[in-house]
Amino acid sequence: MATKSRGINNQPLGQLAVRALDEWKNAKQILREHSKKLYHEHCVVDSNHFLSVYSKQKLSIINQLDLERAEQIKSNRKKLISIINCVILCGRQEITLRCHRDSGNSNNQSTNVDNFRAILNYRSEGDDYLKHHLEEQGRNKYITPQVQN
Numbered sequence: 001m002a003t004k005s006r007g008i009n010n011q012p013l014g015q016l017a018v019r020a021l022d023e024w025k026n027a028k029q030i031l032r033e034h035s036k037k038l039y040h041e042h043c044v045v046d047s048n049h050f051l052s053v054y055s056k057q058k059l060s061i062i063n064q065l066d067l068e069r070a071e072q073i074k075s076n077r078k079k080l081i082s083i084i085n086c087v088i089l090c091g092r093q094e095i096t097l098r099c100h101r102d103s104g105n106s107n108n109q110s111t112n113v114d115n116f117r118a119i120l121n122y123r124s125e126g127d128d129y130l131k132h133h134l135e136e137q138g139r140n141k142y143i144t145p146q147v148q149n
Contacts, residue, residue, distance in 0.1 A: 083130070097114065
Protein backbone atom coordinates (compact mmCIF):
# COMPACT_ATOMS: atom_id res chain seq x y z
CA MET A 1 0.00 0.00 0.00
CA ALA A 2 1.27 3.47 -0.84
CA THR A 3 1.88 6.04 1.86
CA LYS A 4 1.41 9.11 -0.36
CA SER A 5 -1.94 10.83 -0.59
CA ARG A 6 -1.55 11.61 -4.29
CA GLY A 7 -0.28 9.63 -7.23
CA ILE A 8 1.50 10.88 -10.35
CA ASN A 9 0.23 14.27 -11.63
CA ASN A 10 -1.92 14.64 -8.49
CA GLN A 11 -3.96 11.65 -9.52
CA PRO A 12 -5.79 10.50 -6.37
CA LEU A 13 -4.71 7.13 -5.06
CA GLY A 14 -7.64 4.80 -4.89
CA GLN A 15 -8.36 1.27 -3.92
CA LEU A 16 -5.36 -1.13 -4.02
CA ALA A 17 -3.00 1.82 -3.46
CA VAL A 18 -4.24 3.33 -0.19
CA ARG A 19 -6.88 0.92 1.03
CA ALA A 20 -7.36 -2.77 0.53
CA LEU A 21 -9.85 -4.24 -1.87
CA ASP A 22 -12.96 -5.04 0.12
CA GLU A 23 -15.73 -4.73 -2.47
CA TRP A 24 -15.46 -8.15 -4.06
CA LYS A 25 -18.79 -7.74 -5.80
CA ASN A 26 -17.29 -5.03 -8.03
CA ALA A 27 -13.75 -6.45 -8.12
CA LYS A 28 -13.53 -6.80 -11.92
CA GLN A 29 -14.48 -3.17 -12.49
CA ILE A 30 -12.20 -1.91 -9.69
CA LEU A 31 -9.23 -3.91 -11.02
CA ARG A 32 -9.90 -2.72 -14.57
CA GLU A 33 -9.99 0.92 -13.43
CA HIS A 34 -6.89 0.45 -11.29
CA SER A 35 -4.92 -1.00 -14.21
CA LYS A 36 -5.68 2.15 -16.25
CA LYS A 37 -4.32 4.51 -13.58
CA LEU A 38 -1.10 6.30 -14.51
CA TYR A 39 0.62 5.42 -11.23
CA HIS A 40 -0.16 1.73 -11.82
CA GLU A 41 1.35 1.86 -15.32
CA HIS A 42 4.49 3.51 -13.92
CA CYS A 43 4.75 0.83 -11.24
CA VAL A 44 4.45 -1.92 -13.85
CA VAL A 45 7.22 -0.34 -15.95
CA ASP A 46 9.43 0.07 -12.86
CA SER A 47 8.89 -3.54 -11.81
CA ASN A 48 9.73 -4.79 -15.31
CA HIS A 49 12.95 -2.77 -15.28
CA PHE A 50 13.83 -4.15 -11.85
CA LEU A 51 13.21 -7.74 -12.94
CA SER A 52 15.28 -7.34 -16.11
CA VAL A 53 18.23 -5.98 -14.09
CA TYR A 54 17.78 -8.64 -11.41
CA SER A 55 17.73 -11.45 -13.99
CA LYS A 56 20.76 -9.84 -15.70
CA GLN A 57 18.97 -9.27 -19.00
CA LYS A 58 19.90 -5.57 -18.69
CA LEU A 59 22.75 -3.75 -16.99
CA SER A 60 22.07 -1.79 -13.82
CA ILE A 61 22.09 1.99 -14.13
CA ILE A 62 25.51 2.32 -12.52
CA ASN A 63 26.95 -0.22 -14.96
CA GLN A 64 25.24 1.45 -17.92
CA LEU A 65 26.91 4.71 -16.94
CA ASP A 66 30.28 3.07 -16.57
CA LEU A 67 30.76 0.25 -19.09
CA GLU A 68 34.42 -0.07 -18.12
CA ARG A 69 33.28 -0.99 -14.62
CA ALA A 70 31.03 -3.70 -16.06
CA GLU A 71 33.94 -5.13 -18.06
CA GLN A 72 36.11 -5.12 -14.93
CA ILE A 73 33.40 -7.03 -13.05
CA LYS A 74 33.22 -9.68 -15.81
CA SER A 75 37.00 -10.03 -15.85
CA ASN A 76 37.19 -10.34 -12.06
CA ARG A 77 34.51 -13.02 -12.05
CA LYS A 78 36.40 -15.10 -14.61
CA LYS A 79 39.58 -14.86 -12.54
CA LEU A 80 37.85 -15.64 -9.26
CA ILE A 81 36.04 -18.64 -10.74
CA SER A 82 39.40 -20.28 -11.52
CA ILE A 83 40.75 -19.51 -8.05
CA ILE A 84 37.59 -20.80 -6.35
CA ASN A 85 37.65 -23.97 -8.46
CA CYS A 86 41.19 -24.63 -7.23
CA VAL A 87 40.04 -24.23 -3.62
CA ILE A 88 37.11 -26.59 -4.27
CA LEU A 89 39.44 -29.15 -5.88
CA CYS A 90 41.75 -29.05 -2.87
CA GLY A 91 38.78 -29.47 -0.54
CA ARG A 92 37.30 -32.43 -2.42
CA GLN A 93 40.65 -34.20 -2.64
CA GLU A 94 41.48 -33.33 0.99
CA ILE A 95 44.64 -31.55 -0.11
CA THR A 96 45.87 -28.94 2.34
CA LEU A 97 45.99 -25.46 0.90
CA ARG A 98 48.88 -24.21 2.96
CA CYS A 99 52.35 -25.55 3.67
CA HIS A 100 55.25 -24.18 5.64
CA ARG A 101 56.16 -22.05 2.60
CA ASP A 102 52.92 -20.32 1.63
CA SER A 103 54.02 -16.73 1.17
CA GLY A 104 56.42 -14.93 -1.09
CA ASN A 105 56.74 -14.85 -4.85
CA SER A 106 54.48 -17.45 -6.46
CA ASN A 107 56.21 -17.07 -9.84
CA ASN A 108 59.48 -18.51 -8.56
CA GLN A 109 59.48 -22.06 -9.94
CA SER A 110 62.78 -23.08 -8.31
CA THR A 111 61.28 -23.44 -4.83
CA ASN A 112 58.58 -25.86 -3.82
CA VAL A 113 55.50 -23.72 -3.15
CA ASP A 114 52.36 -24.73 -1.27
CA ASN A 115 49.71 -26.99 -2.83
CA PHE A 116 47.25 -24.19 -3.60
CA ARG A 117 49.78 -22.10 -5.51
CA ALA A 118 51.09 -25.14 -7.34
CA ILE A 119 47.58 -26.04 -8.52
CA LEU A 120 46.94 -22.40 -9.49
CA ASN A 121 50.16 -22.29 -11.51
CA TYR A 122 49.26 -25.59 -13.20
CA ARG A 123 45.73 -24.39 -14.00
CA SER A 124 47.04 -21.09 -15.36
CA GLU A 125 48.78 -22.94 -18.21
CA GLY A 126 45.40 -23.45 -19.88
CA ASP A 127 43.56 -20.42 -18.51
CA ASP A 128 44.64 -17.11 -20.06
CA TYR A 129 42.61 -15.00 -17.61
CA LEU A 130 44.22 -16.68 -14.61
CA LYS A 131 47.68 -16.58 -16.16
CA HIS A 132 47.40 -12.86 -16.81
CA HIS A 133 46.03 -12.35 -13.29
CA LEU A 134 48.90 -14.21 -11.62
CA GLU A 135 51.56 -12.48 -13.72
CA GLU A 136 50.27 -8.92 -13.79
CA GLN A 137 48.37 -8.23 -10.58
CA GLY A 138 51.27 -7.69 -8.20
CA ARG A 139 50.26 -8.37 -4.60
CA ASN A 140 46.48 -8.29 -5.13
CA LYS A 141 46.04 -11.84 -6.43
CA TYR A 142 43.68 -13.28 -3.79
CA ILE A 143 46.07 -16.15 -3.08
CA THR A 144 47.51 -15.07 0.29
CA PRO A 145 47.19 -17.29 3.38
CA GLN A 146 44.50 -14.94 4.72
CA VAL A 147 42.34 -15.47 1.63
CA GLN A 148 42.92 -19.23 1.70
CA ASN A 149 41.48 -19.40 5.21
